[in-house]
Amino acid sequence: xxxxxxxxxxxxxxxxxxxxxxxxxxxxxxxxxxxxxxxxxxxxxxxxxxxxxxxxxxxxxxxxxxxxxxxxxxxxxxxxxxxxxxxxxxxxxxxxxxxxxxxxxxxxxxxxxxxxxxxxxxxxxxxxxxxxxxxxxxxxxxxxxxxxxxxxxxxxxxxxxxxxxxxxxxxxxxxxxxxxxxxxxxxxxxxxxxxxxxxxxxxxxxxxxxxxxxxxxxxxxxxxxxxxxxxxxxxxxxxxxxxxxxxxxxxxxxxxxxxxxxxxxxxxxxxxxxxxxxxxxxxxxxxxxxxxxxxxxxxxxxxxxxxxxxxxxxxxxxxxxxxxxxxxxxxxxxxxxxxxxxxxxxxxxxxxxxxxxxxxxxxxxxxxxxxxxxxxxx
Amino acid sequence: xxxxxxxxxxxxxxxxxxxxxxxxxxxxxxxxxxxxxxxxxxxxxxxxxxxxxxxxxxxxxxxxxxxxxxxxxxxxxxxxxxxxxxxxxxxxxxxxxxxxxxxxxxxxxxxxxxxxxxxxxxxxxxxxxxxxxxxxxxxxxxxxxxxxxxxxxxxxxxxxxxxxxxxxxxxxxxxxxxxxxxxxxxxxxxxxxxxxxxxxxxxxxxxxxxxxxxxxxxxxxxxxxxxxxxxxxxxxxxxxxxxxxxxxxxxxxxxxxxxxxxxxxxxxxxxxxxxxxxxxxxxxxxxxxxxxxxxxxxxxxxxxxxxxxxxxxxxxxxxxxxxxxxxxxxxxxxxxxxxxxxxxxxxxxxxxxxxxxxxxxxxxxxxxxxxxxxxxxx
Numbered sequence: 001x002x003x004x005x006x007x008x009x010x011x012x013x014x015x016x017x018x019x020x021x022x023x024x025x026x027x028x029x030x031x032x033x034x035x036x037x038x039x040x041x042x043x044x045x046x047x048x049x050x051x052x053x054x055x056x057x058x059x060x061x062x063x064x065x066x067x068x069x070x071x072x073x074x075x076x077x078x079x080x081x082x083x084x085x086x087x088x089x090x091x092x093x094x095x096x097x098x099x100x101x102x103x104x105x106x107x108x109x110x111x112x113x114x115x116x117x118x119x120x121x122x123x124x125x126x127x128x129x130x131x132x133x134x135x136x137x138x139x140x141x142x143x144x145x146x147x148x149x150x151x152x153x154x155x156x157x158x159x160x161x162x163x164x165x166x167x168x169x170x171x172x173x174x175x176x177x178x179x180x181x182x183x184x185x186x187x188x189x190x191x192x193x194x195x196x197x198x199x200x201x202x203x204x205x206x207x208x209x210x211x212x213x214x215x216x217x218x219x220x221x222x223x224x225x226x227x228x229x230x231x232x233x234x235x236x237x238x239x240x241x242x243x244x245x246x247x248x249x250x251x252x253x254x255x256x257x258x259x260x261x262x263x264x265x266x267x268x269x270x271x272x273x274x275x276x277x278x279x280x281x282x283x284x285x286x287x288x289x290x291x292x293x294x295x296x297x298x299x300x301x302x303x304x305x306x307x308x309x310x311x312x313x314x315x316x317x318x319x320x321x322x323x324x325x326x327x328x329x330x331x332x333x334x335x336x337x338x339x340x341x342x343x344x345x346x347x348x349x350x351x352x353x354x355x356x357x358x359x360x361x362x363x364x365x366x367x368x369x370x371x372x373x374x375x376x377x378x
Numbered sequence: 379x380x381x382x383x384x385x386x387x388x389x390x391x392x393x394x395x396x397x398x399x400x401x402x403x404x405x406x407x408x409x410x411x412x413x414x415x416x417x418x419x420x421x422x423x424x425x426x427x428x429x430x431x432x433x434x435x436x437x438x439x440x441x442x443x444x445x446x447x448x449x450x451x452x453x454x455x456x457x458x459x460x461x462x463x464x465x466x467x468x469x470x471x472x473x474x475x476x477x478x479x480x481x482x483x484x485x486x487x488x489x490x491x492x493x494x495x496x497x498x499x500x501x502x503x504x505x506x507x508x509x510x511x512x513x514x515x516x517x518x519x520x521x522x523x524x525x526x527x528x529x530x531x532x533x534x535x536x537x538x539x540x541x542x543x544x545x546x547x548x549x550x551x552x553x554x555x556x557x558x559x560x561x562x563x564x565x566x567x568x569x570x571x572x573x574x575x576x577x578x579x580x581x582x583x584x585x586x587x588x589x590x591x592x593x594x595x596x597x598x599x600x601x602x603x604x605x606x607x608x609x610x611x612x613x614x615x616x617x618x619x620x621x622x623x624x625x626x627x628x629x630x631x632x633x634x635x636x637x638x639x640x641x642x643x644x645x646x647x648x649x650x651x652x653x654x655x656x657x658x659x660x661x662x663x664x665x666x667x668x669x670x671x672x673x674x675x676x677x678x679x680x681x682x683x684x685x686x687x688x689x690x691x692x693x694x695x696x697x698x699x700x701x702x703x704x705x706x707x708x709x710x711x712x713x714x715x716x717x718x719x720x721x722x723x724x725x726x727x728x729x730x731x732x733x734x735x736x737x738x739x740x741x742x743x744x745x746x747x748x749x750x751x752x753x754x755x756x
Contacts, residue, residue, distance in 0.1 A: 076751070255645065274676075293641075298652075298660050302652075
């Protein structure tokens with residue numbers, strides 16, 4: 001399977017209305033901004049593309065994963081490529097519209113959290129200057145760190161709050177990504193934060209690329225993204241140890257997520273250890289992964305026995321009190337199986353500290369059924 | 379979900395012809411015996427029912443699993459119930475037709491292995507006498523042990539060959555199981571081997587039932603089947619440790635089996651440990667399960683690197699040389715994704731010892747794709 005070839009030009013605004021008429025798009029209004037987002041791929045317009053103030057914000061393209069790094073480079077990247085750190089967070093696109101900077105999520109909704117926190121994540125003076133000088137630019141960024149409201153993670157790096165890393169640039173009305181050299185010049189000129197760039201390599205420098213992965217893995221990093229220097233082609237590859245972290249983070253949701261979520265991580269980890277020449281680490285990573293898988297569900301079952309639900313508690317910071325409701329509504333609307341409940345809000349310097357609970361209704365209901373002794377045919 | 383209520387009377391022979399006309403049944407001829415088997419459930423006739431010599435051999439009903447034992451008993455078994463050991467093997471139905479005893483698999487094919495090995499598994503004189511005196515009886519049995527050609531298992535009990543355990547009786551032309559008291563009288567009268575019967579209990583004797591499970595688990599047993607004494611209702615429940623064994627046995631097939639195969643075993647194990655009051659064992663069983671999951675796939679990947687396939691080797695015994703081809707053809711026909719290859723046959727006393735390889739084509743092809751570095755969108 002290969003990525004859809006991107007057109008240089010994004011779909012015209014009329015096509016969003018057509019998508020809406022065909023139930024593939026949704027009209028939204030958040031922060032006083034009216035926009036149309038594509039809900040499901042529609043005749044060449046991918047999910048997540050947005051029409052706002054008659055401007056088209058293209059989607060951010062999905063990057064394919066390779067399980068074998070050397071072979072993957074040979075198959076997908078013929079020429080030179082840049083290696084960049086892959087950040088484990090959530091994907092946003094940031095742009096300026098109607099005199100304000102907004103961030104939209106991968107699925108094309110305005111993200112109340114990122115939009116609220118932009119002044120903490122970026123130098124707003126530099127950002128304003130960038131958007132005055134390049135009004136059509138879109139920052140493609142990852143927001144990572146334990147203080148984010150979407151992912152339950154205990155990143156070993158990044159403190160207790162969030163950080164933002166710009167990894168690509170797009171332009172309004174265009175589908176093609178800004179070429180890497182131009183992107184780097186803009187990032188540097190406006191002092192924007194970006195993930196580590198490890199340099200440019202060719203297929204003959206695999207030893208160096210494998211060494212970067214070993215180094216990142218030892219640091220607790222997620223992996224790398226490899227971007228062709230001469231065209232839009234790119235692939236991603238993850239470090240072995242992050243798979244244990246992923247399994248640990250989601251072990252409470254074993255009745256919610258597809259089984260492949262966990263098993264594919266075993267496959268990725270074992271293949272990475274073989275390729276990195278670290279097959280002996282199986283004897284420590286195997287038991288660690290099993291401990292994560294089993295202890296995580298044990299804890300979830302223990303919580304279920306006490307609280308009658310499977311849930312996770314998040315503690316995050318926001319700048320505006322009005323963003324609290326906007327964020328909780330956003331999470332609530334985003335999933336038919338997650339309910340959200342505010343537990344506490346507290347003033348903390350210039351921020352509000354919000355504590356809230358996400359209840360995973362599908363897991364809760366499945367586990368209720370099993371605990372009730374219902375007979376299951378499998 | 380509850381079991382289909384079984385009719386006292388099995389479907390009439392004409393209905394098998396009707397199912398065949400509607401592509402839900404298959405005409406077969408094995409060992410010179412012509413029969414029709416139901417391939418997919420057809421208007422109340424379940425998969426696995428067979429018409430042979432104008433006799434209807436009903437399917438063996440599926441038994442539902444409970445993840446919570448005490449609650450499951452309360453929900454599914456109102457009155458007294460018998461507790462029997464659940465044997466981890468494959469299910470056959472044995473009956474007499476056209477002057478010979480044959481065994482059919484769950485899916486209604488004549489099983490060349492069991493049919494060949496019947497004289498090693500049962501006292502044939504007693505069996506002949508049983509079928510003369512009760513020509514319509516059908517033995518429902520589990521064949522278990524490492525010397526079986528279908529399951530890759532290293533049962534801690536049962537030596538290196540197979541053993542057979544009769545756990546129920548059916549009658550030709552009837553769907554209802556023979557009542558337990560009558561079954562036990564017949565098993566005992568004809569000296570047929572059966573799984574351990576632990577006695578009769580009520581919902582007020584849960585402590586004793588849990589103690590049976592703890593005892594079986596310590597022995598390496600699979601679990602128990604609970605059968606209502608007064609009607610056809612029954613449920614099954616498995617011991618915690620067997621889940622680690624199951625994961626270990628199938629770890630090479632992580633790209634073949636659904637991810638739920640592995641993850642549901644984590645859920646079952648953790649729930650069983652909670653119910654048995656053995657939550658502290660999570661600290662040993664968790665790492666053991668992870669080691670099995672990861673080391674098993676590591677070994678499969680290592681084999682793939684050497685042999686370019688994911689396969690398992692079986693060594694089994696047969697009485698007749700002609701059964702070798704019949705068995706290999708049977709395995710080949712049974713799955714579109716498994717190929718079988720004879721590696722060696724050797725005379726061993728009264729038996730032929732057959733060594734063969736099963737190649738799992740789906741896993742092999744998926745792993746080939748990943749090793750080739752193909753980009754995967756996930």
